[in-house]
Amino acid sequence: MNKKNRFRDSALRLSGISRLSKHGHRVKPGELPGIEHIAAALTAPEAGSVAISYIDYSASHIETGDITNLDAFLDKPLPSWAAVRWINVSNMHPYVINQFRQHFEFHTLTAEDVLHVTQRPRVENFDDHLFVVLRMLKLVQHDAEGVATDSLLDTEQVSIFLYDKVLITFQEKPGDVWQPIRERLQTEGMRIRKNGPGYLLYAMLDAVVDHCFPVLEHYGDLLEDLEIITLENPSPDVLRRIHCVKRELALLRRIVWPMRELVDHVYREEEGRINESTRPYLRDVYEHTIQIVEIIESYREIASGLTDLYMSAVSNRMNEIMKVLTIMSSVFIPLTFIAGVYGMNFKFMPELSLRWGYPVVWGMFVVLTLGMVLFFKRKGWIDRR
Amino acid sequence: MNKKNRFRDSALRLSGISRLSKHGHRVKPGELPGIEHIAAALTAPEAGSVAISYIDYSASHIETGDITNLDAFLDKPLPSWAAVRWINVSNMHPYVINQFRQHFEFHTLTAEDVLHVTQRPRVENFDDHLFVVLRMLKLVQHDAEGVATDSLLDTEQVSIFLYDKVLITFQEKPGDVWQPIRERLQTEGMRIRKNGPGYLLYAMLDAVVDHCFPVLEHYGDLLEDLEIITLENPSPDVLRRIHCVKRELALLRRIVWPMRELVDHVYREEEGRINESTRPYLRDVYEHTIQIVEIIESYREIASGLTDLYMSAVSNRMNEIMKVLTIMSSVFIPLTFIAGVYGMNFKFMPELSLRWGYPVVWGMFVVLTLGMVLFFKRKGWIDRR
Amino acid sequence: MNKKNRFRDSALRLSGISRLSKHGHRVKPGELPGIEHIAAALTAPEAGSVAISYIDYSASHIETGDITNLDAFLDKPLPSWAAVRWINVSNMHPYVINQFRQHFEFHTLTAEDVLHVTQRPRVENFDDHLFVVLRMLKLVQHDAEGVATDSLLDTEQVSIFLYDKVLITFQEKPGDVWQPIRERLQTEGMRIRKNGPGYLLYAMLDAVVDHCFPVLEHYGDLLEDLEIITLENPSPDVLRRIHCVKRELALLRRIVWPMRELVDHVYREEEGRINESTRPYLRDVYEHTIQIVEIIESYREIASGLTDLYMSAVSNRMNEIMKVLTIMSSVFIPLTFIAGVYGMNFKFMPELSLRWGYPVVWGMFVVLTLGMVLFFKRKGWIDRR
Amino acid sequence: MNKKNRFRDSALRLSGISRLSKHGHRVKPGELPGIEHIAAALTAPEAGSVAISYIDYSASHIETGDITNLDAFLDKPLPSWAAVRWINVSNMHPYVINQFRQHFEFHTLTAEDVLHVTQRPRVENFDDHLFVVLRMLKLVQHDAEGVATDSLLDTEQVSIFLYDKVLITFQEKPGDVWQPIRERLQTEGMRIRKNGPGYLLYAMLDAVVDHCFPVLEHYGDLLEDLEIITLENPSPDVLRRIHCVKRELALLRRIVWPMRELVDHVYREEEGRINESTRPYLRDVYEHTIQIVEIIESYREIASGLTDLYMSAVSNRMNEIMKVLTIMSSVFIPLTFIAGVYGMNFKFMPELSLRWGYPVVWGMFVVLTLGMVLFFKRKGWIDRR
Amino acid sequence: MNKKNRFRDSALRLSGISRLSKHGHRVKPGELPGIEHIAAALTAPEAGSVAISYIDYSASHIETGDITNLDAFLDKPLPSWAAVRWINVSNMHPYVINQFRQHFEFHTLTAEDVLHVTQRPRVENFDDHLFVVLRMLKLVQHDAEGVATDSLLDTEQVSIFLYDKVLITFQEKPGDVWQPIRERLQTEGMRIRKNGPGYLLYAMLDAVVDHCFPVLEHYGDLLEDLEIITLENPSPDVLRRIHCVKRELALLRRIVWPMRELVDHVYREEEGRINESTRPYLRDVYEHTIQIVEIIESYREIASGLTDLYMSAVSNRMNEIMKVLTIMSSVFIPLTFIAGVYGMNFKFMPELSLRWGYPVVWGMFVVLTLGMVLFFKRKGWIDRR
Numbered sequence A, B, C, D, E: 001m002n003k004k005n006r007f008r009d010s011a012l013r014l015s016g017i018s019r020l021s022k023h024g025h026r027v028k029p030g031e032l033p034g035i036e037h038i039a040a041a042l043t044a045p046e047a048g049s050v051a052i053s054y055i056d057y058s059a060s061h062i063e064t065g066d067i068t069n070l071d072a073f074l075d076k077p078l079p080s081w082a083a084v085r086w087i088n089v090s091n092m093h094p095y096v097i098n099q100f101r102q103h104f105e106f107h108t109l110t111a112e113d114v115l116h117v118t119q120r121p122r123v124e125n126f127d128d129h130l131f132v133v134l135r136m137l138k139l140v141q142h143d144a145e146g147v148a149t150d151s152l153l154d155t156e157q158v159s160i161f162l163y164d165k166v167l168i169t170f171q172e173k174p175g176d177v178w179q180p181i182r183e184r185l186q187t188e189g190m191r192i193r194k195n196g197p198g199y200l201l202y203a204m205l206d207a208v209v210d211h212c213f214p215v216l217e218h219y220g221d222l223l224e225d226l227e228i229i230t231l232e233n234p235s236p237d238v239l240r241r242i243h244c245v246k247r248e249l250a251l252l253r254r255i256v257w258p259m260r261e262l263v264d265h266v267y268r269e270e271e272g273r274i275n276e277s278t279r280p281y282l283r284d285v286y287e288h289t290i291q292i293v294e295i296i297e298s299y300r301e302i303a304s305g306l307t308d309l310y311m312s313a314v315s316n317r318m319n320e321i322m323k324v325l326t327i328m329s330s331v332f333i334p335l336t337f338i339a340g341v342y343g344m345n346f347k348f349m350p351e352l353s354l355r356w357g358y359p360v361v362w363g364m365f366v367v368l369t370l371g372m373v374l375f376f377k378r379k380g381w382i383d384r385r
């Protein structure tokens, strides 16, 4: 992969976040708001191309399954034994989102936000539901040397609707960080089985926030490596890597920063969708988001310091080079001059006929060389290298 | 175009925004406030020089037209079937603005702000109308290479008056980003046809804010290109371009930043000019303004990082140059000295008569050269280039 | 003028603002507060040395004049036809200030602030009057080239007392920006003639704030010039000028920044000294102060960027110099070595006797030179200059 | 220790704070919240591996001891004479924390925070207790020269539970800064003996905050040393040390900054757990935390200044080197040229036969050398070194 | 004084403010809070070693004296004619502070703050008194050249207790800025004689704040000098001095910044200890503290700009040096090569026998030299120096 592509394919691309959604369909600014008008929202997707699954559970029962006929599923009432239903949509399709919108009667702009996967993380409070949109980070590769490659983060937008008994999640693409939650749901007696959809929402937020720590740890390792390399061998490539880390930390902060506010909003939710017993759990998540933001800030400062460190390492290296040149030139240029003098062809140059002329000149060479070496040693240019 | 002009003709000129309006007439500081006293406000403009059009519409009817006799048009009452009238003035003339001021009785200072096209974006609340002034951005050219030219943005001030049933827009110059709105208005059944002028105002704000995204995308691409060029070929021209991007982002932020507050003010408007059903739409626009501001901030940080990257690329290049000089000098200066020694004309130089003198000296040349090359290789000055 | 003086005589001197007033008399820290104790406050100034004038006006009448006997003037009651009296003191004298203090009964510390012309702009609210102190800027010279000289701003402190029917202004030195106001006052039917002293205060603030725009425009032009010069011909003098602009913008901000708050305080004044119909005018001035502050901030950022631009222009120039040196040295040093070899005086140097030796050596010279030139061309050191 | 290890073993490691706890057991993100599920919480630790001690005291009595059977100890009621009981756990074990959690009924997430020793310092208010978690700093080594080594700080997390009559402290590892408190407790008549557990909490916070001052003093000394070294002998190692100080100050601030808020929260506690007579003591601690934060900020600014100082010291040194090279080259290169001229072998070179040719050339050498030396002296390159 | 000492003896030392008090006795962190326990508080100081004086005054009477027997003095009631008593303690002793504490019943921690002379300036409100602690600045030397030496500020902590009729001041060391107040007190009819201890407190704060202006003026002069020197003769010593100014301004700000809040707190004091007629005086002092803070901020920005100015001056100087080297080398190296060519000893070198060979070579020398000089002139390297 060439340099151009390396930048272009980074998961935290500059323009990638600002760019109009590829999955979405808002091609031109100024188009109609909402989702109904989109052509793709009128045609059902190919069978199997959108994976939808559900988990119904209560303290004593659990039932899981895949949904093939969505309309039929949504029309059936929730089983009476079920305390909570979690419906998970693993990838995007306007038609499917629109089906949910029609059934659960959420706003067409909210449906659009689900589809346009460049939302800023936030919470929106509606009469009968809470809408949460956030970005899920996952560290996908971390090579053996502890040195990161350019594309290390897999991020995707996740939209969550919290209703009285139902929680719906829309993911940008398959795969998520919630497998441990699914396993806990399967185990009877677990706290998550005894609580409502608010606790399930907490568990999801907790998993998403927890997955930021390995990412941070990765950047911490990376910064330590870069620190050492900068001091030992400041090649131009190091600077490119420092620059990448700075850029990625800046974008990472833009992703994580609103999550702090998001968790705080869920924590302070007042409509009774979050039980009192769930609040301490959300406070715990909130503490983690503060910690993450503080760590990112520290890393950004340290990365800035690395740029200075690099610049002065380069300057020091230049000093080294110049010292060598200056010492070589200062030692040999005078000697060459003297040799040149006695290479002149004047008829009357009495020294040339002297028996000891040649050895004396060699003596001068040695004395001058020693003198220059002493001079540079005293200046500290030779020993201290 | 020479460098001077390149800076001077940029749409985001330094002094261009601060400079007293060219379209306006406030030549000297300290002159009379208001619009009535301006000479040009007393003389009607040449026929056809100011294009004014109107659209009257309701859920079921729509009528559009150009206005040639403004006073006559304003004196006629709004047709009874019309729910909303939108009057659009495509360019500036004090006389025309004053005609509107007299009919709609807005403040003379507000009329002045319409004329002086360097207003800071903001909302002002009056007894019977809302006054919104903002800056419309439009990306006008984007060459094939994805590399921006100096003048890429077309910006103009737009002033909007929102009355009970009437919405008036004054543009600085012809052309706008509202063509999709005009098309939607022509389609019966569209949400915009069923709503009042508040929704029309939303649609206008939405179109203006949406047009910021291609601009951001453009700067994102530009930064990525500059990143790659900086690393590969840091010519002095790159720095000029980085500097231009920084300068334009600074000025762009000054344009966009107050729009966030503007949209929030319209969203929180309490006089009933904005329907409850329109508020979620404005909240959506508000989210976009936050996102835009955050993206601009990220870009500014990255552009700053590019300056550092450039500076150290230049330093690295200097190191390269100095290494070549030092290696060449350090290898040949001692050899030249030796050659000089045996070019001396001393009578008694026993080496000169030796049969193997000359080959031995050549041997010395080779050994010294190899020694120096080895020395520089060990220092890492040769291989690692 | 030498460099030292150039800095020392700048209107925006570093220490000039902090320095204890020259016009004032507070020589030693810790002296008595207030004005009565000052020796100069006890002795009347030389006749004519302090110019005081008045304008009495109402919608239908106006009378202007100079005041020679202040005490007598102050003892006479305001003519019954006069709605507003404006007394203007054109320069400072403790005795005169004290006369006003005794008649209008303002606080001795306020009198002191009038005299000590280094006040921070602000408003103070008293029982029967409003005290406004601000700094008036005036662009005094702007040479033909659009390049500023070091001393371009004339600033002076202005203190304003707003009573029920009387407005008193104290200026630091003769000359002000209020001539257009005086002219408008002479014209019957003008809005200013029909309004009270609150509107007169507005007109004064408006004129002062409006005069900031040509100053800003001047700095905008200056920055654009410096930008071009920096890119084309970065002489050390450019940096001095950039530094001066930065310094002056920093000090300018310190002058303008509190004016924003000052205008806001007058706008929100609650004692009824400002008519409701005057408030929109003050809001207009307030908008301008925000705009000025934002422009100054942008200029400061751009000036900072210019420093970086300069530094790298200098580095680029160094690269140019080093390339020339390296190319010259690398081409000729090896050639000189070869020439030196065949200048050696060994008896047995078979090449020397060869018929084609000399031309072959010249061939080597040419080949080596071409090789080095090719090498440097491939490195991009020759063509791209 | 090599450079890599030097960074890696620093007490204020970059990733060390963000890294998931080594003492804790939360291996994978997304695991169960709380402490009960941890395997280690189900198995009692080896006897003696966790040191627990208690001090029961009142104004007149005191009893101290080590706890071997924790469950038995907790089941026994507090002696009636005892006003306060302090239980101190010197190191971490999930089983022990769980025993306390079951007896004192604190939240399972709080128990988890005790175990996961990377908490951000903070206070949490519960119905019947206050939970305080903070980081204890201790300066462990400070060599004779006053120059710090890389690992100088010993930090550990301390968790404190304040109940009505009982105060429990959990430490990350053995050793603390509270020995003086234990000694004071042994002395009858001391204020601490007459007050409740709130005063004991104050004494603990005071000791922790007081121990920040020697740490700050250490960094102050370090910065002064680095300042002097930078000016006298700016070796590359200095920069590494400046960078380390900056990095450590950044991380130190992240530790200390939330302690300010923590102390303020305890000071403003409203449940009556802190006596009115104890509040002035907490206000005193609060003042110290503000002072510490301000000192850290100053140090960070000064450390930033040191980087600039270093960079320009390096540039100055480069200037020195280049001056030597330029002077040597400029003096001898022309001389060598002249010598070369008279080393040419042209048949017709009349100067060569002149009697005074050789001495005249030597005269030229001397004159040229003196001329160059004079030229460089006038440029200030020779004397001012 | 060597460099080390120069830093070490600065009045605004880095560690000097953070360091545990030398006058105080809190040797180890974690020791007992308060003052009674200190050994020195139990032993009376040597007679005469602590100078205590008092001034009793009312509008009509005044009595001053030195206190030798403190306990006896405190036991005597205040004379009935006295409206205010000011007791001034000129230097620190724990025993004396403890005597006051016992008599005036202030808190033991407040007594400790009096003793530990590194307090952050602040106000504390107690039931029957106000406690003010601040830092008094005094410019002690300012040499004839207007160039500051390293130790120019004399600072000391001053603690003030304001009771109903009594004001007590504790100074760190003899000498203060309040001599003008003492003189005013001696003059009957002065405002200070007619007012209570609140006005006396105002006069003290005013004197302390006023003494900041000469300090600022000194730094303003210093910055202007450094500006000129940096542009004219950027020796390494200049940078050290810029760095010192930056450091001192940072520390100065830390001293002055809390004084603003302090004066505001006294101004807003609500217990009636400050008369309504005194408040305008405190507002005046408050304005000065704002102005001082703003001036310090400006100076800090300017000092930062000076570092950039210095760095580029150094770079420019490097360019100068390199130009000389490059010109000398580029002119003479080719000439030397040509001379070397004709110094070769080939048998067949036809040019050598030519009659005009030697003059033609000299012609080449001249032409080449002129060519190079022209080349460099066109590059602007020669003339523009």
Ligand SMILES: [Mg+2]
Pocket: A017, A135, A155, A255
């Ligand atoms: Mg993203």
Ligand SMILES: [Mg+2]
Pocket: A118, A119, A120, A121, B287, B288, B291
């Ligand atoms: Mg968003």
Ligand SMILES: [Mg+2]
Pocket: A017, A118, A119, A120, A254, B291, B294
């Ligand atoms: Mg975003």
Ligand SMILES: [Mg+2]
Pocket: A257, A258
């Ligand atoms: Mg945000």
Ligand SMILES: [Mg+2]
Pocket: A287, A288, A291, D118, D119, D120
């Ligand atoms: Mg945490």
Ligand SMILES: [Mg+2]
Pocket: A227, A302, A305, D243, D247
């Ligand atoms: Mg680091």
Ligand SMILES: [Mg+2]
Pocket: B013, B014, B015, B016, B017, B018, C295, C298
């Ligand atoms: Mg502008």
Ligand SMILES: [Mg+2]
Pocket: B118, B119, B120, B121, B135, B255
């Ligand atoms: Mg604008």
Ligand SMILES: [Mg+2]
Pocket: B118, B119, B120, B121, C287, C288, C291
């Ligand atoms: Mg504006």
Ligand SMILES: [Mg+2]
Pocket: B257, B258, C294
């Ligand atoms: Mg703004």
Ligand SMILES: [Mg+2]
Pocket: A119, A120, B284, B287, B288, B291
């Ligand atoms: Mg959005």
Ligand SMILES: [Mg+2]
Pocket: A243, A247, B227, B302, B305
């Ligand atoms: Mg980047």
Ligand SMILES: [Mg+2]
Pocket: none
């Ligand atoms: Mg820099």
Ligand SMILES: [Mg+2]
Pocket: C016, C017, C135, C155
């Ligand atoms: Mg001024």
Ligand SMILES: [Mg+2]
Pocket: C118, C119, C120, C121, E287, E288, E291
């Ligand atoms: Mg002021």
Ligand SMILES: [Mg+2]
Pocket: C017, C118, C119, C120, C254, E291, E294
């Ligand atoms: Mg000021």
